[in-house]
Amino acid sequence: MKNQMEEPRKRFLALDTSTAVLGVAITENGKLLHETNASGERNHSVHLLPIIEQALQATGTTSAMIGGVSVGLGPGSYTGTRIAVTAAKTLAWAWKVPVAGISSLQALAWGGLAAALGQSEGAEGNPMSGTGPDWIIPLLDARRGQAYTALFVADGDRAPRRLEPDAIRLMADWVQHLADRLKEAAAEGMKPRVIWFVGETQLHGSEETTFLLRELGRVQAVPYELEGRWAGYLGEERLQAGSDDLHSLIPNYTQLSEAEANLRRSSEGSLNQ
Known part of the structure; x- marks a missing residue:
């Protein structure tokens, strides 16, 4: 043996x-x-x-x-x-x-998405009723209007697939970049059904900060700890x-x-x- x-x-x-x-x-x-x-x-x-x-x-x-x-x-x-x-x-x-x-941001994105989907199940006006891939944007505050962040797309039950690298970004510039990318995705028929901001969302995921994206698609902010x-x-x-x-x-x-x-x-x- x-x-x-x-x-x-x-x-x-x-x-x-x-x-x-x-x-x-x-x-x-x-x-x-x-x-x-x-x-x-x-x-x-x-x-x-x-x-x-x-x-x-x-x-x-x-x-x-x-x-x-x-x-x-x-x-x-x-x-x-x-x-x-x-x-x-x-x-x-x-x-x-x-x-x-x-x-760590990919782990935050994956866990945040799981938490978000759990919260949305059975909710009135379920945000998952649309079609297309979900985007996940993890957020960690980096002070001075900045966040550690990246962009991922949901990939079934597997780990979210990366679309943008991990980086520290000014949120105003980041939201504008995401809005531009969202318009391109919509033109290609790949508009995400939901854009999830997960992590430290109280500051950087607010309606005021993300209003450009909210005008173009469905945005949900879900506070989440890794x-x-x-x-x-x-x-x-x-x-x-x-x-x-x-x-x-x-x-x-x-x-x-x-x-x-x-x-x-x-x-x-x-x-x-």
Whole structure:
């Protein structure tokens, strides 16, 4: 009989600390075995490893059963994202398993869409009565009128398919770009039946901010906090297709942090003197 060390490594660990929610999930064959979503962005560094240990114990998972570690690369909180990436790389090195980075915004889009569809079921004036593909626009506040965002299209029960890259964008410019793209889609007979804004929508998904799109199509804003399971599903899919280099894997910041930008400006000023 094969011992435990010889059994196929079928389980996957996923981590994401790019937002105010610390998400940890363990999946196997596309099914969720365990999930923890803990709020408290400033305490991610304190709680991440104990929560991982709790997840392993709750599912009876040993390191010998883990086939890979995936991690949300952001964009989002600079400090938060680094915490999960460092932990994922350390565990992958210690367990001698592959590691893969996934887009936190894609996980947010997938989970937000699932939450939105759940809320819309049975509702009067169900927004799903139209035809065409749904668009999903995840939002994380980046201050100063900006958001970390991207554009995805619903792809059945599978992960949303990307139409625009993850980036930090001025919302006024982003909405105008989306409005232009929406007009093009309508002209091609591909107008989405619903445009979902998900995530931190209170500010950036308001009627005032998105009025250009609301004049052209059906827009729904759904507040949503990232859940570990969606990072887990994306991570398992990613790891089964391939992995990233352990040493070169870094967060997707999309821009320099304010401290890094100030340091660069200071360095450039010194060189020019």
